[in-house]
Amino acid sequence: MSEFYDKRKFLMKIFDIHDALTQNWNIACKKFCSDCCTDHVLMTGLEGSLILEYLKSHNQLKLLNRILTIPSNKRFHPKTTINQEAYLATNDKPVPEPEDAPIHICPFLIENQCEIYPVRPMICRSMVSSTICKQTGQAAMSSFQMSVATLFFQYIEMLDIGGCYGNYLSVLEMLTTSPETQSLQLVLTKSSLLKNQRIYQVMMPPEYQKKLIPIMEAIQNIFSEHS
Numbered sequence: 001m002s003e004f005y006d007k008r009k010f011l012m013k014i015f016d017i018h019d020a021l022t023q024n025w026n027i028a029c030k031k032f033c034s035d036c037c038t039d040h041v042l043m044t045g046l047e048g049s050l051i052l053e054y055l056k057s058h059n060q061l062k063l064l065n066r067i068l069t070i071p072s073n074k075r076f077h078p079k080t081t082i083n084q085e086a087y088l089a090t091n092d093k094p095v096p097e098p099e100d101a102p103i104h105i106c107p108f109l110i111e112n113q114c115e116i117y118p119v120r121p122m123i124c125r126s127m128v129s130s131t132i133c134k135q136t137g138q139a140a141m142s143s144f145q146m147s148v149a150t151l152f153f154q155y156i157e158m159l160d161i162g163g164c165y166g167n168y169l170s171v172l173e174m175l176t177t178s179p180e181t182q183s184l185q186l187v188l189t190k191s192s193l194l195k196n197q198r199i200y201q202v203m204m205p206p207e208y209q210k211k212l213i214p215i216m217e218a219i220q221n222i223f224s225e226h227s
């Protein structure tokens with residue numbers, strides 16, 4: 001599993017593209033607003049490896065003890081990766097829904113601040129709202145913003161091909177407890193994690209193509225640097 005560790009700098013570049021893009025959006029999200037910070041977070045192993053590196057370099061590995069406080073059977077686990085979902089959806093096949101799981105406050109949220117903010121996963125970066133969630137009871141996210149998020153999810157999964165995807169706590173647990181020499185297949189059979197898939201079809205609604213294609217090309221340029 002160690003081969004994806006070199007991909008972290010490409011992941012950071014993809015995050016930078018996303019963050020630059022969202023700076024121009026009219027959103028209500030502000031520092032210390034954290035009602036969206038629950039433990040229903042999904043990510044790739046590559047994103048997990050970036051978080052682990054950050055915690056190590058900031059001498060904060062003790063924070064990882066928090067991830068063990070929520071047992072695996074009470075975590076929110078996906079049934080498909082994003083690229084699997086795209087494959088199923090474009091082939092008119094049913095997309096299995098994840099099972100319900102209790103919602104807890106994210107263990108990385110301390111005093112209303114994210115302890116891993118610079119390296120938080122894409123799902124956290126993509127969570128935005130045009131109204132303050134506390135006032136309306138839910139996030140107001142446009143379908144264009146959701147399409148942007150899906151585009152980034154798809155390419156990050158592709159970047160981490162050979163790696164895994166799942167509940168972020170389970171990903172971190174796997175990265176800290178599985179020996180690096182253990183095969184991905186063995187890790188997957190012992191856990192609720194899924195294997196990352198290549199992009200079969202980019203999910204791009206026709207009405208947003210004009211705006212999404214330049215974003216996709218910027219991401220693809222990062223892939224060209226990588227290959």
Ligand code: SF4
Nearest residue numbers: 029033035036129133
């Ligand atoms: S998504 Fe909602 S809760 Fe989260 S930061 Fe934005 S406004 Fe606040």
Ligand code: SF4
Nearest residue numbers: 037106108109114124
């Ligand atoms: S990782 Fe950070 S941004 Fe994501 S849910 Fe947890 S506290 Fe919020």
